[in-house]
């Protein structure tokens with residue numbers, strides 16, 4: 001028995017909308033099928049028996065079918081299907097559960113799924129085939145998660161070598177067999193947003209999440225999913241966004257057919273059009289509470305904070321894991337996950353989403369305060385400069401990370417120590433930042449008071465693809481290193497080439513990136529290949545660190561205003577040369593980072609009189625780091641705030657940007 005939280009809008013004074021009315025209604029995020037609809041779905045006597053588009057006022061798609069406001073049927077992708085008498089009666093009956101349910105339909109009057117049909121799809125999945133299945137916010141590529149050959153074929157055809165796949169478990173019992181679920185994790189997994197929840201794996205699913213302790217698991221949310229499992233599909237299915245590598249998810253039928261024909265063995269196509277692409281959300285029940293790592297279906301485009309401003313603000317986010325935030329009528333609406341803008345289709349999606357939200361909330365572009373990253377070369381920056389706007393603001397990347405946490409809490413004046421541990425971001429001095437500690441508040445601005453010691457970074461941002469390239473920079477000026485060309489390191493040629501660049505300063509930048517520091521440690525422990533997705537080397541390091549108990553911690557001291565990585569990396573290299581187990585080394589590295597940071601925060605807290613600490617930036621997706629910090633500050637006077645509603649990664653940047661600009665924060 002599963003209870004679903006009441007969610008969405010329950011407006012009890014529903015009237016006919018006038019088409020010229022101001023869209024005062026907000027768009028609801030999409031909702032999972034409710035228990036009552038599920039009962040009807042499997043009741044042979046019901047008119048909607050086995051009907052994959054069953055829904056009611058309490059459940060079903062919203063954002064993904066809404067084409068314009070007000071939210072009325074003729075403004076949804078259901079407008080092609082006039083109601084038959086039976087559906088119309090329900091739609092107009094205030095006593096009915098489907099009273100004014102805009103997407104209401106039935107097999108007689110509504111859309112359906114086309115051949116080969118649901119039962120045939122379940123058969124195909126059982127026999128190891130890959131099927132492209134149209135869902136709520138786009139197509140999924142689906143296969144049997146227990147079939148290694150099918151999973152490998154999917155990886156090969158999708159050009160997705162190592163990045164973990166999410167799975168859908170038939171029910172909570174199946175999910176519990178797959179992963180260790182805390183009460184918090186179960187609450188997230190069964191919440192109306194039905195996100196993919198990352199939890200420690202209990203069973204190995206070969207090829208699903210290589211070099212990872214966690215599996216991302218979600219539960220069925222569309223009627224179609226329940227029908228697939230009922231028709232005999234395997235209990236655990238790989239369900240990944242239908243695209244090639246980092247392209248945006250396919251959501252129109254033509255696009256899916258065109259882009260997925262070489263990946264999918266078959267297509268299960270539903271007739272109801274999807275108004276816009278919305279990926280599955282990703283969340284984790286973290287050490288400091290639930291955190292959303294990808295904010296999309298079920299959350300978007302919900303408001304995450306109230307802003308005390310009248311003017312509309314559009315914050316265009318960062319170039320990676322892009323989201324945008326629109327502040328309209330004092331509400332901050334954060335878009336769905338858009339993706340990495342260096343991909344043409346993602347950039348198109350970015351522009352579409354801006355147009356879409358502005359139109360939806362009837363904001364005129366020329367009234368906007370447009371906020372963007374301070375990075376002069378971001379494509380989001382270029383677009384922000386082209387948009388008509390009343391005014392434009394740049395916001396430094398890592399200040400935006402800190403502001404994102406505070407904006408969620410509407411803590412505009414709270415003085416904090418803000419720790420932004422991140423991969424990459426453009427700093428005030430033109431260096432590549434990513435290991436910054438600030439003091440201040442959104443209202444008064446953030447002053448950088450400490451940072452990771454600078455290291456040369458040969459190749460600049462391109463070094464993020466190659467841990468050994470980052471290592472060449474970080475290790476360049478460390479005295480007493482062992483020979484890294486010899487056993488057990490055997491660094492590849494790329495290291496020497498990059499080292500030469502770093503030494504001569506050619507194409508070399510200064511960086512304080514914690515992400516690259518993790519990459520360097522990973523390289524020292526044997527990660528020599530190029531990464532195939534952002535954060536991969538750090539995830540690998542965390543993965544091997546989990547094989548060892550926390551014992552010792554390598555030194556990572558705050559010297560003056562710099563966190564000095566040299567003793568830390570020297571200890572890693574020395575222990576590795578001595579033959580210490582790489583898992584133990586990784587664990588001591590992780591604990592060293594946590595201890596060094598907490599000691600630095602104690603010092604800075606005494607100096608500034610600030611006890612509230614904000615942690616944000618991509619590095620804080622590292623759950624082991626958060627758990628170590630939590631244990632270390634347990635008896636201290638430090639109070640830790642982290643992201644909950646928006647991601648600590650660059651998906652949260654747009655909210656932070658909007659907050660900084662809304663408060664008129666000084667921004668060097």
Ligand code: ZN
Nearest residue numbers: 034037056059
């Ligand atoms: Zn329902």
Ligand code: FE
Nearest residue numbers: 422425618650
């Ligand atoms: Fe970032």
